[in-house]
Amino acid sequence: MKLAVVTDSTAFLSDKIKNHPDLFIIPIPVILDGKIYNEGIDIEADAYYELLKNSKEFPTTSQPALGEALELYQHIASQGYDTIISIHLSSGISGFVRNLNTIIDFDPKVKIIPYDSKITSAPMGYMVETALLMAEQGQSFDKITKKIDAIRSSISAYMIVEDLNNLVRGGRLTNGAALVAGLLKIKPILTFSDGEIVLFEKIRSSKKAFARVEDLIGQRISELQQPVQVSVIHANNLQAAMEEKEKLENLYPEISVNIAHFGPVIGTHLGEKALGFTISIA
Template sequence: MKIAVVTDSTAYLPDRIKNSPNLFIIPIPVILDGKIYNEGVDIEADEYYDLLNNSSEFPTTSQPALGEVIELYKEIAAKGYDTIISIHLSSGISGFVNTLFSLTDSIEGITLYPYDSKITSVPMGHMVEATLDLVKENASLEAIFSKLDIIRDNTYAYLIVEDLNNLVRGGRLTNGAALIAGLLKIKPILTFEDGKIVLFEKIRSTKKAFARAEEIIGKRDKEIGRPVKLYVIHANNLAVAEEEKAKLQEKYPNAIIEIGHFNPVIGTHLGEKAIALCISAQ
């Protein structure tokens, strides 16, 4: 059995795996002012927000072209792989991973296993990293999916965004939650619930929202009961991410804490300056 690992460009990948010969990445398109940019190919996060801030229309995202995905899978098969584990952003954000299930019998000589991360960005990159490590160790499919399930079932993210309008316009958050936030002048903490972005708590200020998210992370650590990593993820807001990392390190001195950023697709939905505090089983 020769296993390839496929993911999409919303994953924030550690440097050590980016050039893995077993890794293949499907770019997700972002549409700005009528022009299509393939994330990670035509545009990177550091240049995206300049374009976003100067765009005349609200940006949109779309699923990759199915024909291009099929071609990639065929290219992987031509390289001698017989198995593909395809790990993608949450079905609660995009229907892409569900579309892949229709392809499971479409590629001759390949057994395809689509996997819904139910998250995105750094935690999804962690799943990809763990999978590649197990593939290198010649682990069984059962062991790989068991590990993926452990990570997925023990990953929690708490998001603090500057403006809920991006999520509402993109259909990733209910209008009701945004309306409540506007009327009460609150700073909501959002989270992923079964892969969907939902309102977690309503807080009166940004400072209190961060403090509450930091507290929740600690409670989740105790619940998980196994080694974890903490992540601070930002949308063009590195200074605040570094501040949050320092606060978390002081609060949890033994924790492994990493900083990552949201790539353009997720940045489109969350908006610039968004911050997420995450905890995930290692």
């Protein structure tokens, strides 16, 4: 088996893996003030948030063209790969991974598996990294998919955002309009449920919301009872992410916390200053 791993630009990838020869990335477009930016190619996170502050219109995102994905698959096949696992942003946020099923039979010699990560950012990047490293070790395709299935099923994710309006206007928050109407001074904790962003709990203040998430991470460490992968993910809010990393490592000395960031696509939906917390098996 010669395995290629395809993902999209919402995956947060470690420096050691982002230039892996068997990794291929499909950029997701962001539209800001009528201009299209391809995430990771035309614009990076830092520059995007600066543009966002001065934008006249609410930004939107779009799915990559299927033709672009097909061209990439054809290019990969021409390089001698016989198996492609295509790990993408949750179908609860984008229909792209579902649509890939319409183009997977272009070449009977190449096996293509569209894989719904049911998440994004750092946990999705960890699935990508795991698949690549296991393939390097000569692991079978079945073992690789079983491992990333196990990672996916173990993930817990919590998000604290500054402003829910981006999620509501983008249609990415279940019952979001009703939630905003009743918020007042409530600080909601959001989570992923079957790949969709939903309300987890309403908390009275930011301080209590962060304390609650810190407790939830501790509970998951105990429940998983094995080595874990923990990330704090920020949308142009590095200082707060560093502070949360320090708190978590002090509370749970057995873990090491990774810092990641939300790129333009996810930043569009969560808004600037959002923080995400994720934990899964390692």
